[in-house]
Amino acid sequence: MPEQLDGSLELSESQRLVRKSIRDVCSEYDREYWREKSANGEYPHEFVDTLAAEGWMGALVPEEYGGAGMGTPETVVMMEEIAAGGGGFAAAQAIHGGIYNTVPLVKYGSDAMKEDLLPRVARGETAIQTFCLTEPNAGSDSTSIETFARREGDEWVVDGQKIWISRVDVSDYAVLVARTTPKEEVEKRTRGISMFLVDLADAVEQGALEYDVIEKSASEFVHSYQLYFDGLRLPASALIGEEGRGFYQVLDGLNEERLVIAAECLGLGRLAIERGVAYANEREVFGRPIGQNQAVQHPLAEAFARLQAAKQLTYAAADTSASDRDADLGAYANMAKFLAADAAFEAADAAVQTHGGFGVATEYDVDRYFREARLTRLVPITQQLVLNYIGEKVLGLPRSY
Numbered sequence: 001m002p003e004q005l006d007g008s009l010e011l012s013e014s015q016r017l018v019r020k021s022i023r024d025v026c027s028e029y030d031r032e033y034w035r036e037k038s039a040n041g042e043y044p045h046e047f048v049d050t051l052a053a054e055g056w057m058g059a060l061v062p063e064e065y066g067g068a069g070m071g072t073p074e075t076v077v078m079m080e081e082i083a084a085g086g087g088g089f090a091a092a093q094a095i096h097g098g099i100y101n102t103v104p105l106v107k108y109g110s111d112a113m114k115e116d117l118l119p120r121v122a123r124g125e126t127a128i129q130t131f132c133l134t135e136p137n138a139g140s141d142s143t144s145i146e147t148f149a150r151r152e153g154d155e156w157v158v159d160g161q162k163i164w165i166s167r168v169d170v171s172d173y174a175v176l177v178a179r180t181t182p183k184e185e186v187e188k189r190t191r192g193i194s195m196f197l198v199d200l201a202d203a204v205e206q207g208a209l210e211y212d213v214i215e216k217s218a219s220e221f222v223h224s225y226q227l228y229f230d231g232l233r234l235p236a237s238a239l240i241g242e243e244g245r246g247f248y249q250v251l252d253g254l255n256e257e258r259l260v261i262a263a264e265c266l267g268l269g270r271l272a273i274e275r276g277v278a279y280a281n282e283r284e285v286f287g288r289p290i291g292q293n294q295a296v297q298h299p300l301a302e303a304f305a306r307l308q309a310a311k312q313l314t315y316a317a318a319d320t321s322a323s324d325r326d327a328d329l330g331a332y333a334n335m336a337k338f339l340a341a342d343a344a345f346e347a348a349d350a351a352v353q354t355h356g357g358f359g360v361a362t363e364y365d366v367d368r369y370f371r372e373a374r375l376t377r378l379v380p381i382t383q384q385l386v387l388n389y390i391g392e393k394v395l396g397l398p399r400s401y
């Protein structure tokens with residue numbers, strides 16, 4: 001099966017290099033490996049350690065701090081290949097935070113913070129895998145967060161709750177988003193929010209952080225938690241960037257990250273179609289391969305076509321992000337995520353249907369892809385919220401939320 005149509009996308013030299021290197025790493029981890037991780041709900045430490053040892057956790061860390069200094073065009077290739085390489089969307093999610101949580105530090109961190117942390121991240125010694133935004137009373141409506149950091153002398157004191165926070169168990173530090181001015185006292189609700197760096201071991205040692213795992217049915221080897229902060233003391237130097245500007249700092253770089261999420265969906269979709277096509281060629285019913293039936297071929301073909309369309313948009317937008325022409329990046333990034341998540345879902349659904357009863361047998365993996373594909377329609381932003389953005393910002397319709 002072609003991964004894409006010849007000539008439809010011209011990869012650059014650096015993109016080809018990333019693709020080859022990641023494929024080499026992925027080839028060391030077979031289907032059994034991922035099946036076992038899924039069955040045991042066990043984080044893929046070996047896979048992540050291999051990537052870290054090769055410096056991939058520092059993908060977005062500038063070269064001056066020992067990182068790879070990659071841009072979005074290379075990162076979409078990296079993460080698509082990780083998902084397509086057998087581990088699916090969950091494998092990409094196992095490292096996604098570690099890579100993207102360096103971005104606010106690079107853009108807004110103090111020199112001391114950058115000099116201390118970024119080289120260690122690039123060497124794979126320290127992980128900043130956790131990003132704490134979502135709260136029980138503020139999911140999609142993130143400016144309604146209630147976690148509050150108040151200034152006391154030279155320290156910040158944090159109280160509040162977070163939910164659905166991933167990879168706390170494999171992270172040394174978290175990027176925390178909290179209110180520093182009450183919502184009622186700011187002119188716009190996007191103001192008065194700040195960003196902090198939290199040393200997780202220190203927070204636990206202070207007795208100011210507790211967390212419980214959330215049992216879930218998708219991406220089962222990447223764990224998510226509910227967090228309780230109770231009087232957590234942070235030094236003044238833990239503030240990332242400017243007090244009160246944290247929400248804008250979250251938004252900065254979000255479009256590029258969303259394109260990379262789209263690429264992770266594309267990788268999952270490709271993996272699902274590959275498995276569907278292989279089974280359709282091999283399984284014989286009524287004396288012929290099931291893939292000879294159009295009812296089996298067409299859903300796979302349709303999903304493939306949709307994946308190609310989503311890939312064109314994702315990769316073209318990733319290229320745009322590297323140039324000066326970033327005016328419409330928000331529109332492209334949101335459309336790419338929407339189309340790629342839906343295409344991945346259709347691909348996984350077609351792969352399950354193609355497998356007949358074995359579509360739900362864990363041995364064939366496609367049930368896992370299906371659950372992950374469903375998840376891509378919910379995270380990191382739901383499909384409806386993406387459409388809200390397109391309706392308002394692209395089509396000029398009244399704001400609906």
Ligand SMILES: Cc1cc2nc3c(=O)[nH]c(=O)nc-3n(C[C@H](O)[C@H](O)[C@H](O)COP(=O)(O)OP(=O)(O)OC[C@H]3O[C@@H](n4cnc5c(N)ncnc54)[C@H](O)[C@@H]3O)c2cc1C
Nearest residue numbers: 131132133134139140164165166224380381382384385401
């Ligand atoms: C596996 C997993 C990992 C996660 N990891 C992290 C993490 O590491 N860090 C973090 O901060 N967060 C994380 N999240 C949270 C994730 O970003 C949120 O779940 C997501 O943004 C949706 O928020 P919600 O679940 O509160 O849904 P809600 O906001 O409660 O929405 C519920 C439903 O209503 C719809 N809806 C609500 N308002 C509107 C509207 N105005 N118009 C149309 N539809 C609307 C939504 O689209 C959705 O379908 C994770 C979530 C999951 C499931």
